[in-house]
Amino acid sequence: xxxxxxxxxxxxxxxxxxxxxxxxxxxxxxxxxxxxxxxxxxxxxxxxxxxxxxxxxxxxxxxxxxxxxxxxxxxxxxxxxxxxxxxxxxxxxxxxxxxxxxxxxxxxxxxxxxxxxxxxxxxxxxxxxxxxxxxxxxxxxxxxxxxxxxxxxxxxxxxxxxxxxxxxxxxxxxxxxxxxxxxxxxxxxxxxxxxxxxxxxxxxxxxxxxxxxxxxxxxxxxxxxxxxxxxxxxxxxxxxxxxxxxxxxxxxxxxxxxxxxxxxxxxxxxxxxxxxxxxxxxxxxxxxxxxxxxxxxxxxxxxxxxxxxxxxxxxxxxxxxxxxxxxxxxxxxxxxxxxxxxxxxxxxxxxxxxxxxxxxxxxxxxxxxxxxxxxxxxxxxxxxxxxxxx
Numbered sequence: 001x002x003x004x005x006x007x008x009x010x011x012x013x014x015x016x017x018x019x020x021x022x023x024x025x026x027x028x029x030x031x032x033x034x035x036x037x038x039x040x041x042x043x044x045x046x047x048x049x050x051x052x053x054x055x056x057x058x059x060x061x062x063x064x065x066x067x068x069x070x071x072x073x074x075x076x077x078x079x080x081x082x083x084x085x086x087x088x089x090x091x092x093x094x095x096x097x098x099x100x101x102x103x104x105x106x107x108x109x110x111x112x113x114x115x116x117x118x119x120x121x122x123x124x125x126x127x128x129x130x131x132x133x134x135x136x137x138x139x140x141x142x143x144x145x146x147x148x149x150x151x152x153x154x155x156x157x158x159x160x161x162x163x164x165x166x167x168x169x170x171x172x173x174x175x176x177x178x179x180x181x182x183x184x185x186x187x188x189x190x191x192x193x194x195x196x197x198x199x200x201x202x203x204x205x206x207x208x209x210x211x212x213x214x215x216x217x218x219x220x221x222x223x224x225x226x227x228x229x230x231x232x233x234x235x236x237x238x239x240x241x242x243x244x245x246x247x248x249x250x251x252x253x254x255x256x257x258x259x260x261x262x263x264x265x266x267x268x269x270x271x272x273x274x275x276x277x278x279x280x281x282x283x284x285x286x287x288x289x290x291x292x293x294x295x296x297x298x299x300x301x302x303x304x305x306x307x308x309x310x311x312x313x314x315x316x317x318x319x320x321x322x323x324x325x326x327x328x329x330x331x332x333x334x335x336x337x338x339x340x341x342x343x344x345x346x347x348x349x350x351x352x353x354x355x356x357x358x359x360x361x362x363x364x365x366x367x368x369x370x371x372x373x374x375x376x377x378x379x380x381x382x383x384x385x386x387x388x389x390x
Contacts, residue, residue: 002074002210004126006091007060009080009284015056019073026073031058033069039281049077049281062342064098064287066128067279068210076126079284080344081382092123099123099130102282105290128265128280129212132205135257136218139198143225148248150192191229194242194251199226200234201258208278236263288342289324292380302328303338309369321368336376337365343381354379 003021007013019027026034031050035058038046049067053059060077068074078086078094086094125133202222205211211219232238239259244252265280289305296303308322325338339362345352351359362377369375 002068002072004074004076006076006078006086006126008078008086009060009062009064011077012053012057012059013050013075015058026058029071030069030073033071033073033277034058034067034075037067037069037277037279039063039279039283062284063281064127064284065279065281066126067277067281068128068208069277074126074210077281079382095123095125095127095130098127101287101291104294105287125212128278129210129215131257131280132261132265133212133215133218135254135261136202136215136222138257139254140218140222140225142250142254143198143222147226148192148194148251193232193238194248194255195226195229196232197234197238197242197255197258199223199229200231201262202226203231204234205261210278234262239263285342288382289340292325292338292340296325296327302330302332304328321365323362323365323369326369334369334375336378337362337369338378338380339365341379341381345381 003019005013005021005024005026007024014023014025015028015031016025017028019025019030034050035048037050038048040046047061049061049063050058051061062080064077064079066074066076078091079098081094081097124130199222202219206216206219206223208216239255239262242255244255261280265278293303293305304326306322306324307326308320309326310318310320323337324340326334327336327338329335339358341354341358343353345354358379362379366375366377
């Protein structure tokens with residue numbers, strides 16, 4: 001199992017010749033491998049998760065999750081509100097917070113369900129291990145209740161008649177063997193794309209030595225339970241081809257989880273020097289916005305998310321405004337503009353840690369969206385201190 005280094009967003013890591021996890025030190029080889037690890041932002045652009053921060057230091061960006069590289073190192077990145085010395089208890093608490101944010105957000109909110117999560121304590125392990133162990137426990141339980149089968153058409157050439165006789169094909173064969181006939185019949189089979197996806201993914205994930213013993217044992221059992229189901233060259237497009245109905249709908253949530261794990265976690269090689277790694281990473285700015293959207297829905301507040309409003313449409317050129325959220329009254333009139341900021345505020349700094357550009361941007365949204373009446377504007381930030389009133 002890999003060595004685990006737990007840090008927070010924007011944290012520095014010291015680089016030396018020899019790795020020393022206890023003192024947050026990684027080796028030069030670790031650094032070189034980590035600089036190949038990238039993720040795709042919400043616009044689909046590849047971005048690296050670490051940057052140089054001096055000669056012997058690297059710095060994490062605003063990404064959370066974990067990444068495992070081939071030389072035995074896993075780096076877990078927790079949200080930046082996890083400040084101070086990280087104890088085992090505080091890690092558990094921050095992991096729980098992160099998992100709950102992922103669960104209720106629109107960012108693949110089927111990763112964990114309430115019924116599943118009771119089987120595995122949250123916070124006991126890094127995010128990736130938790131997600132995959134949760135998936136394997138649920139999939140194995142469901143498969144043991146009954147493997148999904150479909151009817152497949154079988155054509156047989158024998159002396160025994162089963163199903164319907166293929167007359168023309170049998171006549172053509174009479175010149176070769178008059179004792180046999182061709183028949184066609186439907187047969188229940190577990191060889192279908194849904195089961196092929198599960199068996200193939202289990203084979204891929206077994207290769208990851210960083211997973212817990214329970215997860216790897218479950219994957220092994222899943223692989224054996226689906227014996228006879230062929231391994232396929234799994235691609236992202238395969239997850240678009242499976243259709244669910246009343247016969248297989250019990251697998252739909254698990255299939256969505258499998259799709260998430262395949263697209264977010266399965267290893268791939270960088271174009272630079274073919275360094276394989278495993279990772280599940282989230283853009284924390286994006287995740288926070290989705291979390292705020294969930295809170296608005298839960299509170300019954302009428303809102304629009306990332307809604308583009310065209311302003312000055314009577315001119316030759318259109319000016320567009322796209323705030324994070326606009327709040328509406330019962331007449332669907334905009335009454336407030338909201339900007340979600342994943343920032344830790346400080347009463348010791350001017351503007352509480354925000355910058356003047358943040359305020360000018362919010363002020364511009366307020367005036368562009370409603371040029372006739374005054375509307376309010378808000379920043380929503382994570383509470384990380386008792387220095388501020390609610």
